[in-house]
Amino acid sequence: MRFLELTADPTAWQRLRSWPLHRTVATVYGTGMAALVVSVYLASVFRVLPQDPDAMDLGAVNALPSAAHLLGTDFVGRDLLARIMVGTAAFFLPGLLSVSASLLFGALFGVLVGFWPERFGTAVGLLLQLLESLPKLVLILLVVALFRPDIYLILLVVGVTNIPAAAELLRARIAALRRKSYIEAAVALGLPPSRIILKHVLWLHGRGLVLIQATIGMGEAILIETSLSYLGFGVQEPTPSWGNMVALGKDYFFRGELWISTVPALAILLTVLGFHLLGDALLERLEAAGA
Amino acid sequence: MLKRIGKALAREGMRTAVLFLLVTLAMFVLLNMAPGDPVALYVNVQSLSPQEVEAVRHELGLDRSLPVRYGSWLGRMVQGDLGTSLRSGRPVTVELWRTGWRTLLLAGSAMALTLLFAAVTAYLAAMGRHPVWASVLTAFGYVLSGLPVFWLGYLAIYLATTRFHVLPLMMGEGAASSGWAFFFVPVVVLGLGNGTVSEVTRHLRTHLQGVLREDYIRTARAKGARLWRHLYKDGFVMPLSSLLANKIPYVLGGAIVVEQVFNWPGMGRLTWQAASDRDYPTLLGVTLLAALIVRAAHIVKEAVQVAVNPQLAD
Numbered sequence: 269m270r271f272l273e274l275t276a277d278p279t280a281w282q283r284l285r286s287w288p289l290h291r292t293v294a295t296v297y298g299t300g301m302a303a304l305v306v307s308v309y310l311a312s313v314f315r316v317l318p319q320d321p322d323a324m325d326l327g328a329v330n331a332l333p334s335a336a337h338l339l340g341t342d343f344v345g346r347d348l349l350a351r352i353m354v355g356t357a358a359f360f361l362p363g364l365l366s367v368s369a370s371l372l373f374g375a376l377f378g379v380l381v382g383f384w385p386e387r388f389g390t391a392v393g394l395l396l397q398l399l400e401s402l403p404k405l406v407l408i409l410l411v412v413a414l415f416r417p418d419i420y421l422i423l424l425v426v427g428v429t430n431i432p433a434a435a436e437l438l439r440a441r442i443a444a445l446r447r448k449s450y451i452e453a454a455v456a457l458g459l460p461p462s463r464i465i466l467k468h469v470l471w472l473h474g475r476g477l478v479l480i481q482a483t484i485g486m487g488e489a490i491l492i493e494t495s496l497s498y499l500g501f502g503v504q505e506p507t508p509s510w511g512n513m514v515a516l517g518k519d520y521f522f523r524g525e526l527w528i529s530t531v532p533a534l535a536i537l538l539t540v541l542g543f544h545l546l547g548d549a550l551l552e553r554l555e556a557a558g559a
Numbered sequence: 560m561l562k563r564i565g566k567a568l569a570r571e572g573m574r575t576a577v578l579f580l581l582v583t584l585a586m587f588v589l590l591n592m593a594p595g596d597p598v599a600l601y602v603n604v605q606s607l608s609p610q611e612v613e614a615v616r617h618e619l620g621l622d623r624s625l626p627v628r629y630g631s632w633l634g635r636m637v638q639g640d641l642g643t644s645l646r647s648g649r650p651v652t653v654e655l656w657r658t659g660w661r662t663l664l665l666a667g668s669a670m671a672l673t674l675l676f677a678a679v680t681a682y683l684a685a686m687g688r689h690p691v692w693a694s695v696l697t698a699f700g701y702v703l704s705g706l707p708v709f710w711l712g713y714l715a716i717y718l719a720t721t722r723f724h725v726l727p728l729m730m731g732e733g734a735a736s737s738g739w740a741f742f743f744v745p746v747v748v749l750g751l752g753n754g755t756v757s758e759v760t761r762h763l764r765t766h767l768q769g770v771l772r773e774d775y776i777r778t779a780r781a782k783g784a785r786l787w788r789h790l791y792k793d794g795f796v797m798p799l800s801s802l803l804a805n806k807i808p809y810v811l812g813g814a815i816v817v818e819q820v821f822n823w824p825g826m827g828r829l830t831w832q833a834a835s836d837r838d839y840p841t842l843l844g845v846t847l848l849a850a851l852i853v854r855a856a857h858i859v860k861e862a863v864q865v866a867v868n869p870q871l872a873d
Contacts, residue, residue, distance in 0.1 A: 398581045401850045405812030409834040410842045414593035495816050498709045514710050521713050533710035541705035
């Protein structure tokens with residue numbers, strides 16, 4: 269730890285340089301990927317696209333990458349790059365909804381059980397175990413069948429099923445924090461619980477965990493959205509989703525034209541990989557700092 | 560020790576019973592929140608007079624209060640009557656028996672493969688003797704976790720049919736008996752592609768690194784004892800059993816996608832079909848069975864952990 273020898277606080281750059289190489293690479297790649305997803309989403313909202321995603325270029329069907337179509341075209345000649353870009357809209361806002369729901373209720377339950385284990389432990393614990401007992405996709409399909417296949421509703425359910433993971437992480441953290449003397453001091457000083465919880469626990473010591481959960485949750489939201497759209501219950505053609513794009517290329521894939529399905533699959537891989545790596549790197553950093 | 564295991568199992572069984580009640584209650588509430596008149600599922604409401612519709616409603620017991628209906632619904636469920644599939648007209652329990660064992664086979668083998676891959680990778684990484692292999696396997700695990708399982712399935716089918724010729728080109732219910740490849744390929748795809756490999760590996764590695772720092776491991780090393788004998792209980796059996804219980808829901812979810820890709824006639828395809836047809840009695844049955852499988856995994860975990868460390872029984 270080179271920066272510990274310095275008298276001044278280390279700058280962000282110095283801290284970054286004291287990390288192991290793999291963690292730096294993972295953080296930089298993951299942050300870059302997240303930034304790329306945000307900018308691509310904004311570009312697709314403002315229709316800054318290389319081509320019209322719905323325009324069919326019948327002269328270039330199932331084409332490989334070329335100057336006119338940087339990532340090639342699908343079976344009716346639609347530009348794959350433009351469809352990949354518009355496909356971010358399928359999971360971006362729903363994914364944020366899912367993450368917000370899991371974090372909000374995860375924090376609520378985590379705080380309740382972490383601070384008052386005697387009063388809330390059993391009831392909340394049972395509720396969380398209930399959510400954990402139901403496999404996500406099965407529950408989602410049940411909701412889809414009973415209500416309507418709406419991607420926001422589906423990802424809200426995903427968010428709800430992620431509450432136990434978020435709550436458990438925060439609970440463990442808070443249970444450890446409660447024994448720290450400064451929290452005891454804050455209680456003894458008569459600070460209102462809301463201030464202790466919001467400022468000293470959640471903001472000063474929980475934001476790292478919250479960020480990690482958000483990162484992992486976003487990666488999972490993408491996998492679930494694409495899986496459901498692949499199965500035909502999520503985003504429906506002709507609106508592009510990376511999942512239904514893979515499904516559309518199926519027949520050509522088995523004939524040896526691997527490209528059409530592989531482009532959206534690679535988009536899923538690179539994005540989800542980015543979120544996983546970023547989440548794990550942050551978690552590792554937190555564990556190293558806590559140890 | 561058996562007594563302690565029995566005690567732990569009794570406690571876990573109680574918890575499962577309470578959760579079963581809660582799961583059914585949640586499902587019942589969902590069912591009643593769904594839009595549309597349930598009578599319309601059984602008769603053509605438009606062609607009947609209001610009195611006739613009311614008569615049907617009474618006959619179906621839909622005019623009773625919610626708690627009463629929940630009670631009778633639950634009573635039938637406990638006796639093994641999960642209703643009739645709206646699609647096939649057969650009892651849901653029959654459909655579940657027909658498909659459930661296949662999915663259990665698929666998901667169980669896939670889970671075993673995931674844990675095996677993660678255990679090997681984590682062991683290599685934690686021991687630090689083969690850093691290159693450990694890095695390669697860890698990176699491979701990350702890539703597998705990001706790849707959508709359906710694309711991995713396409714790739715496997717493409718390779719198996721056109722390159723290695725181990726699978727017939729046409730797959731369907733009839734092909735289910737056509738040899739080991741039909742079983743083996745989906746298991747590999749689901750085992751490696753269910754999206755939890757990197758997380759399971761990371762968890763196991765962190766855990767193993769912690770155990771390897773323990774004093775008794777250092778003592779064992781100093782004595783020159785076989786490390787494995789001292790390591791396997793706390794290093795592998797404990798974390799692997801919790802991971803089994805925690806990750807089985809993901810694998811069951813992944814089975815829905817994989818069965819769809821491979822036309823594997825299991826519970827996942829049944830679920831997909833039922834969701835497409837809005838066949839909710841079947842879906843409720845599937846949800847219930849899936850929840851029971853998850854709880855069974857928890858009970859296994861509890862038994863294993865108490866067998867390893869009897870103190871956990873209290």
